[in-house]
Amino acid sequence: MPSVSRSQRIATAIAEHHPEDLYARNKGLLGMSNSQLHDFASTSEKGLPYKKKKKKPQPQMSDGAMSNILDGRMRKIKA
Numbered sequence: 001m002p003s004v005s006r007s008q009r010i011a012t013a014i015a016e017h018h019p020e021d022l023y024a025r026n027k028g029l030l031g032m033s034n035s036q037l038h039d040f041a042s043t044s045e046k047g048l049p050y051k052k053k054k055k056k057p058q059p060q061m062s063d064g065a066m067s068n069i070l071d072g073r074m075r076k077i078k079a
Contacts, residue, residue, distance in 0.1 A: 012040035
């Protein structure tokens with residue numbers, strides 16, 4: 001599985017070759033196998049963003065609002 005950002009690729013390369021230099025927030029990478037670390041670290045950086053952007057959460061409708069919408073559609077179909 002390739003890295004999705006340059007930061008991820010760099011962190012996995014450090015975890016693979018110099019695990020003692022990892023930041024505390026990245027210590028979870030040490031739980032990965034050496035082959036997984038190698039796969040992530042060997043990803044080409046060409047075209048990768050430096051940092052992956054977070055997706056904006058979609059607003060969720062309550063069950064009551066959804067049922068009102070569906071009831072309105074059913075009334076139009078029956079009429």
